[in-house]
Amino acid sequence: MKNxxxxxxxxxxxxxxxxxxxxxxxxxxIQHKTGSQVTIKSVLVNDLNKPRELPGETTxxxxxxxxxxxxxxxxxxxxxxxxxxxxxxxxxxxxxxxxHIVTANKDLxxxxxxxxxxxxxxxxxxxxxxxxxAGGIPIIRSIIDGLSSDRIRKMMGxxxxxxxYIMTKMTQDGTDFDSVLKEAQELGFAEADPTADVDGxxxxxxxxxxxxxxxxxxxxxxxxxxxxxxxxxxxxxxxxEELGYTIKLIGIAENDHTGVSVxxxxxLLPSTHPLSSVHNEFNAVxxxxxxxxxxxxYGPGAGKLPTATAVVSDLIAVIKNxxxxxxxxxxxxxxxxxxxxxxKEQLTKKYIxxxxxxxxxMLMEMTTIFAQxxxxxxxxxxxxxxxxKERELIMITHQVSEExxxxxxxxxxxxxxxxxxxxIFRVEGGE
Amino acid sequence: MKNxxxxxxxxxxxxxxxxxxxxxxxxxxIQHKTGSQVTIKSVLVNDLNKPRELPGETTxxxxxxxxxxxxxxxxxxxxxxxxxxxxxxxxxxxxxxxxHIVTANKDLxxxxxxxxxxxxxxxxxxxxxxxxxAGGIPIIRSIIDGLSSDRIRKMMGxxxxxxxYIMTKMTQDGTDFDSVLKEAQELGFAEADPTADVDGxxxxxxxxxxxxxxxxxxxxxxxxxxxxxxxxxxxxxxxxEELGYTIKLIGIAENDHTGVSVxxxxxLLPSTHPLSSVHNEFNAVxxxxxxxxxxxxYGPGAGKLPTATAVVSDLIAVIKNxxxxxxxxxxxxxxxxxxxxxxKEQLTKKYIxxxxxxxxxMLMEMTTIFAQxxxxxxxxxxxxxxxxKERELIMITHQVSEExxxxxxxxxxxxxxxxxxxxIFRVEGGE
Numbered sequence: 012m013k014n015x016x017x018x019x020x021x022x023x024x025x026x027x028x029x030x031x032x033x034x035x036x037x038x039x040x041i042q043h044k045t046g047s048q049v050t051i052k053s054v055l056v057n058d059l060n061k062p063r064e065l066p067g068e069t070t071x072x073x074x075x076x077x078x079x080x081x082x083x084x085x086x087x088x089x090x091x092x093x094x095x096x097x098x099x100x101x102x103x104x105x106x107x108x109x110x111h112i113v114t115a116n117k118d119l120x121x122x123x124x125x126x127x128x129x130x131x132x133x134x135x136x137x138x139x140x141x142x143x144x145a146g147g148i149p150i151i152r153s154i155i156d157g158l159s160s161d162r163i164r165k166m167m168g169x170x171x172x173x174x175x176y177i178m179t180k181m182t183q184d185g186t187d188f189d190s191v192l193k194e195a196q197e198l199g200f201a202e203a204d205p206t207a208d209v210d211g212x213x214x215x216x217x218x219x220x221x222x223x224x225x226x227x228x229x230x231x232x233x234x235x236x237x238x239x240x241x242x243x244x245x246x247x248x249x250x251x252e253e254l255g256y257t258i259k260l261i262g263i264a265e266n267d268h269t270g271v272s273v274x275x276x277x278x279l280l281p282s283t284h285p286l287s288s289v290h291n292e293f294n295a296v297x298x299x300x301x302x303x304x305x306x307x308x309y310g311p312g313a314g315k316l317p318t319a320t321a322v323v324s325d326l327i328a329v330i331k332n333x334x335x336x337x338x339x340x341x342x343x344x345x346x347x348x349x350x351x352x353x354x355k356e357q358l359t360k361k362y363i364x365x366x367x368x369x370x371x372x373m374l375m376e377m378t379t380i381f382a383q384x385x386x387x388x389x390x391x392x393x394x395x396x397x398x399x400k401e402r403e404l405i406m407i408t409h410q411v412s413e414e415x416x417x418x419x420x421x422x423x424x425x426x427x428x429x430x431x432x433x434x435i436f437r438v439e440g441g442e
Numbered sequence: 443m444k445n446x447x448x449x450x451x452x453x454x455x456x457x458x459x460x461x462x463x464x465x466x467x468x469x470x471x472i473q474h475k476t477g478s479q480v481t482i483k484s485v486l487v488n489d490l491n492k493p494r495e496l497p498g499e500t501t502x503x504x505x506x507x508x509x510x511x512x513x514x515x516x517x518x519x520x521x522x523x524x525x526x527x528x529x530x531x532x533x534x535x536x537x538x539x540x541x542h543i544v545t546a547n548k549d550l551x552x553x554x555x556x557x558x559x560x561x562x563x564x565x566x567x568x569x570x571x572x573x574x575x576a577g578g579i580p581i582i583r584s585i586i587d588g589l590s591s592d593r594i595r596k597m598m599g600x601x602x603x604x605x606x607y608i609m610t611k612m613t614q615d616g617t618d619f620d621s622v623l624k625e626a627q628e629l630g631f632a633e634a635d636p637t638a639d640v641d642g643x644x645x646x647x648x649x650x651x652x653x654x655x656x657x658x659x660x661x662x663x664x665x666x667x668x669x670x671x672x673x674x675x676x677x678x679x680x681x682x683e684e685l686g687y688t689i690k691l692i693g694i695a696e697n698d699h700t701g702v703s704v705x706x707x708x709x710l711l712p713s714t715h716p717l718s719s720v721h722n723e724f725n726a727v728x729x730x731x732x733x734x735x736x737x738x739x740y741g742p743g744a745g746k747l748p749t750a751t752a753v754v755s756d757l758i759a760v761i762k763n764x765x766x767x768x769x770x771x772x773x774x775x776x777x778x779x780x781x782x783x784x785x786k787e788q789l790t791k792k793y794i795x796x797x798x799x800x801x802x803x804m805l806m807e808m809t810t811i812f813a814q815x816x817x818x819x820x821x822x823x824x825x826x827x828x829x830x831k832e833r834e835l836i837m838i839t840h841q842v843s844e845e846x847x848x849x850x851x852x853x854x855x856x857x858x859x860x861x862x863x864x865x866i867f868r869v870e871g872g873e
Binding site: 029033036037039040041043044141147148149152153156157158159160161162227285288293300301302303304305306307308309310311314316317319320321322323324326327328331335336337340343346 | 460464467468470471472474475572578579580583584587588589590591592593658716719724731732733734735736737738739740741742745747748750751752753754755757758759762766767768771774777
């Protein structure tokens with residue numbers, strides 16, 4: 012049995028230095044758990060001349076990835092550099108050379124997971140990627156192992172900390188989207204270019220990974236319907252509250268007997284739902300299984316040490332497999348072919364807020380359109396508007412197909428009495 | 443490799459029939475995940491003549507445990523019959539005959555876990571026991587695997603569904619303890635003899651198991667300070683709310699650099715704490731790690747199918763180990779020797795409610811005692827009492843040692859101005 016495991020680290024940014032910190036701090040405990048010492052032999056960096064604290068006396072820095080992928084001494088490659096295409100080719104080369112992989116890269120796993128798994132199956136290598144979804148929350152192994160005997164029906168995730176921070180601040184302080192985004196950028200909770208977070212792409216990648224695992228079907232990022240939180244208004248947050256709901260950016264993956272739908276969109280959740288109490292930059296994944304019922308996994312979705320914890324826990328699993336001779340056995344091919352629901356088949360409740368002219372027959376015109384598409388309502392609020400002769404209407408529907416709702420919406424917008432449709436969101440809970 | 447795994451089931455009560463149901467319902471998925479078919483060959487029952495639906499055509503019922511422990515065809519023994527001493531001897535015999543064990547038995551694991559592990563190490567058998575703590579929540583494997591790279595500092599658990607149900611009803615409906623207990627018994631949420639739940643013993647067993655795993659030290663049930671919820675009053679629930687807290691029966695296991703304390707007691711939690719939103723019969727375990735920070739695992743703590751899900755997920759892990767030839771390797775001996783804090787070393791905040799005579803010098807007498815023991819206060823409420831000339835005092839202290847507080851309390855009770863001390867609880871959060 013190998014008593015020393017040699018690691019090559021790709022990337023020495025925030026997470027990379029967190030990995031080194033945890034490996035140093037928890038040296039004894041890791042040796043106790045795995046029976047092995049862990050040595051970081053080489054670290055790939057962009058700029059060799061940048062001054063940095065070296066992680067250990069025997070650790071060398073390199074700017075050539077081949078020094079890691081082709082080094083016969085290296086057992087495990089830990090990838091925390093990010094990026095997609097170039098990183099994929101590096102990892103494929105590492106796998107070809109028999110290296111096991113631990114990665115925190117959701118972009119890569121969401122887009123090229125299947126390719127990496129296929130390559131690793133050929134050479135009997137492990138790929139672990141717990142840190143790619145919800146940072147420090149061990150959600151991937153909970154789905155793979157903890158709930159392995161169950162049939163998962165639904166996963167709802169607050170899997171993007173930046174947007175949850177923004178929405179929490181908007182809700183609690185009544186500050187508008189642009190101001191909170193600016194503040195979040197200053198505090199380091201949001202990137203200078205917040206697109207991937209704010210427009211939902213980051214969350215969509217994580218939901219792709221969770222859906223593949225939870226439903227055992229080969230999904231792609233393209234299967235996810237994505238709508239971000241840009242332009243979310245304080246009015247909607249207030250009306251939602253009045254109606255008993257909290258607005259969150261939720262990734263929802265559902266599997267009933269007829270098919271699957273996966274989406275990321277601002278969603279009204281009942282304020283009593285466990286996810287409604289997940290504030291600030293925290294993440295949580297709510298999982299509903301046929302047998303287990305409701306479970307939720309809560310914790311930090313990002314950050315240096317939480318993410319590094321997930322990476323090192325994966326590294327420990329990989330080392331155990333090396334010592335036990337069970338490498339490359341953890342991955343199970345998706346069991347089912349993919350069945351994505353059409354928009355006609357997708358049934359959800361909707362929240363709609365619109366400005367209408369206060370004129371006779373207005374409500375009748377609208378209700379006639381809704382009735383045509385069998386759309387009925389759970390709650391309706393009508394309020395005075397700041398414009399004279401206008402009214403603000405807020406409605407929550409019962410379940411309706413996405414297709415029918417889209418048709419009703421476009422007919423609605425043709426009505427002369429409808430000044431504008433302000434917002435439309437998904438609603439969860441109730442009938 | 444074995445393509446069929448043969449199981450002996452000890453017990454055919456609620457959880458036992460749940461296990462059979464899940465194995466039948468998820469046959470294909472389990473075969474996909476493990477590469478094996480699972481057959482239940484024999485089931486141990488008390489009464490062979492009781493009419494029941496047989497779980498499968500090839501399954502036989504027996505009232506002799508040796509038919510299972512000594513059957514060379516049986517690979518795994520699944521224990522869902524409960525009990526301690528007799529069950530221990532049966533499982534030890536099964537292990538001696540090379541059977542792997544999956545058990546849902548917290549009483550047994552809290553008291554005799556070490557003995558079972560020692561025996562299983564000799565014969566290279568697995569012991570899995572996820573269902574023994576918090577039913578359907580995969581908390582044990584989250585601690586063992588998911589957080590394996592971290593140093594766990596604190597675990598707080600709502601790990602008894604019965605008491606959480608009772609306390610939720612008391613809080614939400616304002617119904618007193620005895621009435622809610624009676625209602626819970628009628629609804630099947632509480633046993634006819636509720637002692638183990640209401641007096642905290644059940645929670646203490648679970649906290650013993652979590653503490654062994656989380657801190658890697660060999661704790662016993664006797665190391666846990668236990669105080670139940672019997673006689674919890676509505677007044678305390680109301681005052682707690684007024685002070686910004688929610689009262690829950692919480693198991694708390696803490697490990698700072700100087701030692702460990704493990705307790706189960708009614709505790710005031712800040713109402714904003716994630717555990718404060720865990721209602722009814724739900725369970726949750728909050729884990730604080732040095733690196734990961736705050737995480738929480740939420741779900742059903744009991745019930746037929748949730749518990750059976752945990753049992754069958756364990757069975758899947760055992761089967762994977764059998765097929766991979768890695769049985770008996772999952773268990774890691776506690777790394778550290780046990781360091782339990784003395785009462786002098788245990789620092790907590792306290793809530794105290796008492797009735798005092800409204801007479802001059804009363805408050806001075808009391809504060810003199812508290813000052814002697816360096817006890818200072820975070821919040822104080824004084825209210826009129828229903829008795830003339832009496833006042834009700836509610837105080838929350840800053841951190842104080844258990845020993846000092848006990849001394850102050852007994853001196854307090856000697857004062858002529860103190861009519862009675864109504865209640866004392868632990869307080870979490872703040873300084």
